Amino acid sequence: MKLINHTLRLLFFIVIVRPLVKIIIGLNYRNLPSLPKSGPGIIVANHNSHLDTMVLISLLPIRLLSQVQPVAAADYFLSNPIKAWFAKSIIGILPISREKSCQSDPLADCRSALNDGKILIFFPEGSRGEPEKLTEFKFGIAKLASQCPEVPVYPIYMHGLGKALPKGKFVLVPFFCDIAFHPPLLFGGERRDFQNALVKTFEQLKDKVKAPSWD
């Protein structure tokens, strides 16, 4: 079963996701790419659409596919068995709990995945929110970085996917996806500083992408 799921995942990304991302949507690099060449690593990106994960995974070479795990909300993606199978086996998500009341540490699975040399995709905004609006970053990423200080954090800003497939819409309308990269950040010793540096980096990256109005 594991082998079947693994093959299906590979096929899904080669046959469907890559052509969709590279031809129908199209990527527009705003500067030179800065991406993990191997695990462990954390990719931090803004979140506007279900397509975000597809694009981020397609940025990495296919040989890294088995190492990539998007961190996603357990309550949303595990709500029914089919969705859960697709999210876990095909997309390869690492489900975490969004509930504050939870007794166990929601980041424990992330830490052990990083120890296994995985590349995690992290959306610090927490949810897709309103398309093409950057909302406040949650504190989880600074916490995780402080717990795994040797793991590089790659900030990536994307624009356009919220127009192509915003929350609650089912028809994809092609728009180019602008992408701005930044050299990896390393945890410096203070969570608050790391969080501020990350937020500042995203504001810089946002300015690199000259986005037309979308009102």
Next chain:
Amino acid sequence: MFNLFFSDNPVVIVFVVILGLLIVATIISYILRKKNSEHDYTELKQRINSWWVMVAMFAFALLSGVTASIIFFGFISFLALKEYFSIIPTRKVDRRVLFWAYLSIPLQFYWASIGWYGMFIIFIPVYMLLFIPFRLVLLGETKHFLRAAGSIHWGLMITVFSISHLAFLTILPATEANANTTSFSGPGLILFTVLLTQLNDVAQYLWGKSLGKRAIVPHISPNKTWEGFLGGVFTTALLGTLVAPFLTPLEAWYGFLAGAIIGIAGFIGDITVSALKRELDIKDTSAMIPGHGGILDRLDSLTFTAPLFFHFVRYTAF
């Protein structure tokens, strides 16, 4: 197609000449990089590499027959329209109208493929012109209504209607004038349009660079000069005179006129896209083609030359 170097097909012969030009350009760029290594030639190198890719795809499409050519140009239209919608201001409610705009591409190229000229020539200028505002009205949003209606239709005209003229050229048969050299006029006509349009860009640039003094449209493109424009038009007209009898059913004298039309229209197409970019405050329309910018940066002249040359040749030779 496989007898590449012994072919008597004029289209193949011209592609072999282009191949030669590309090899020369590649060697020159290599020597430049070796000779003064402190100067950065990255963009020149990227530009030439991209030319290789573009020429290879274009040659493959053109030599693989009518269907492949039409699909190729339809795909080019799709990329251009997508780029256009990505750089202009749009509204959230317009998403579904933009979706309909994309759907007009397969239809428009289908009309070309079946040679239904009447439908081909009015589908976007009339039916889409009427359909888009109707669909916008159904959305019920009046803020920026005019901007949406105008900009969506203009984009369709430039990126789909104009480019589809190249697709319609593919199905034009041989005429009495060129029946002895070829069985189809299409590939030769397309190659003529695209080759002259691109060489005109180069010629205008080179004339402007070496002799340019008087700015022609300082507020839109400060580097464009009268000298570059006139030198380019004259060079392209001369090229048209030489190449037309070989690639098209046109005689030399008509080739001169066709070259002049391509020279003038190419310039206007170029500065039209420049004006658009200036308003949007962007340098390139995207970063899709390394060293060139976006697909609209490359197609700018062609959006004007394709329909004008099409109607010129349709009127004079068919």
